[in-house]
Amino acid sequence: MDVVCQILITRTEDGVFKSGDLVTGTIKYFIEEPTKYETISINFHGKGNCWWTKTDSSAPGRNFGNTEDYVNQTICFYTGKSGEELSGAYEYPFQFLLPVNIPSSYKDGNCVIDYKIIVTFVKTTKREQFEAEIPVHAYVTSSIQEPISFGLQKKLFSMFANNKIGLKGELENVAVTPDATVEVPVVIGKIIGEVTAPVAMKNQHYDEEK
Incomplete structure (x- = not known):
């Protein structure tokens, strides 16, 4: 060489x-x-x-x-x-x-x-x-207005007719950098007719993988 x-x-x-x-x-x-x-x-x-x-x-x-x-x-x-x-x-x-x-x-x-x-x-x-x-x-940019809310309904196995719960969450940041920690506040409520009554609230943390 x-x-x-x-x-x-x-x-x-x-x-x-x-x-x-x-x-x-x-x-x-x-x-x-x-x-x-x-x-x-x-x-x-x-x-x-x-x-x-x-x-x-x-x-x-x-x-x-x-x-x-x-x-x-x-x-x-x-x-x-x-x-x-x-x-x-x-x-x-x-x-x-x-x-x-x-x-x-x-x-x-x-x-x-x-x-x-x-x-x-x-x-x-x-x-x-x-x-x-x-x-x-690379940095990820987003055109979605923040924060963004999302929700879903879940039917639980139960002997009673009223067995639905609703979940509502909110993402403060839609785009995050690698290895960032994302906090998702989630409200869990029991659905009574057309009304969702909050029964619990928790924060979930998700770590992005490299």
Whole structure:
């Protein structure tokens, strides 16, 4: 290997970046022997890939796929001069701004969304790349007016005819950030004709999974 490269990213407190955050860090690389490079560049690339197969009983399966870029910024921080050779240790600090309206990092059997810092060393006959992945959580916005109320009725198993209860809850925040705690006040009432008489109230807490 002609060059050894480290991509050191300034980590956040919780280990992930939010949309709109500034991503900062330093590239450290060491070139063992005097080497001539045409360019050395850093690329901040966020993209999504999806693929799936559509099957039909009368025809073989058809494959579909799509790719979308969410951010693609490149900085060429070294352009080779005539006859110049590089050797030794070097550092290059960098910073990139995450766009606001981007999806979170994601991966399953049909879709991959990832964000990477890619450093490329280009010689006349060879290209070497080093990369580091950046975990991203996106903010979710909502067009629904808050708070939002909801309710349902439940028929209980009972020997008596009047065996219905009503539940009424209220969501103060419709959209929450990852790992946030959601409080849902719930009123439980017994339905008497057209009137619901409150009999209990409790708060339930739900933790979002990462």
